[in-house]
Amino acid sequence: MLFFLTRALRRLVAISAVFIILFFAFALTPYPWRWLYPLAYRHIIVQEASRAQLDPSLVAAMINVESRWRADAVSRKGARGLMQLMPATAQWIAEKTGQGAVQEEDLFSPEVNIRLGVSYLADLLTQFDNNEILALAAYNGGRGNVKTWLESGVWDGSEEHIESIPFGETRRYVLKVQAQRQIYDRIYDWSFTD
Numbered sequence: 001m002l003f004f005l006t007r008a009l010r011r012l013v014a015i016s017a018v019f020i021i022l023f024f025a026f027a028l029t030p031y032p033w034r035w036l037y038p039l040a041y042r043h044i045i046v047q048e049a050s051r052a053q054l055d056p057s058l059v060a061a062m063i064n065v066e067s068r069w070r071a072d073a074v075s076r077k078g079a080r081g082l083m084q085l086m087p088a089t090a091q092w093i094a095e096k097t098g099q100g101a102v103q104e105e106d107l108f109s110p111e112v113n114i115r116l117g118v119s120y121l122a123d124l125l126t127q128f129d130n131n132e133i134l135a136l137a138a139y140n141g142g143r144g145n146v147k148t149w150l151e152s153g154v155w156d157g158s159e160e161h162i163e164s165i166p167f168g169e170t171r172r173y174v175l176k177v178q179a180q181r182q183i184y185d186r187i188y189d190w191s192f193t194d
Helices: 002-028 030-036 042-051 056-067 087-096 104-108 110-127 132-141 143-152 159-164 168-187
Strands: none
Touching: 030 168, 042 056, 042 110, 056 110, 056 132, 056 168, 087 104, 087 110, 104 110, 110 132, 132 143, 132 168, 159 168
């Protein structure tokens, strides 16, 4: 009886060891994580992020949170494309940056949508003194709301007080983008394009 118990224990230890090795192999390599955090349009992201002097991991995280990489995504409020741009916002940023007129259907083009979304984010960063937390909150909740929160003292704009953002959706958005940015930075090499 003791012989069978010892044999079963050895098998359990061997199976556990294999499981632990496989777990660490999975956890320590980027490839399995890429299933959970996909990446498309890498060359466009790198090109536009570079042009605007932004981190491509930030842009990829925003796209993942905004649309889950669906170029044809449309929100309940009417935001369109990968970076979920409202048509009026897209037209405004296109005119401000000299990119010409934009039709609503243009927002489903990954190249156009990413270019305008990155331009809009860069504009928000300029307005909010390169504070990414404020820019992300404004991207989701509106620049006017963020200015009101800051002026009224509802939120000081700091990362430490994100829980003070009055809109739950905006608070969650900022936290998700920040977390996913770190993941995209770890699992993808942005120094080259495919």
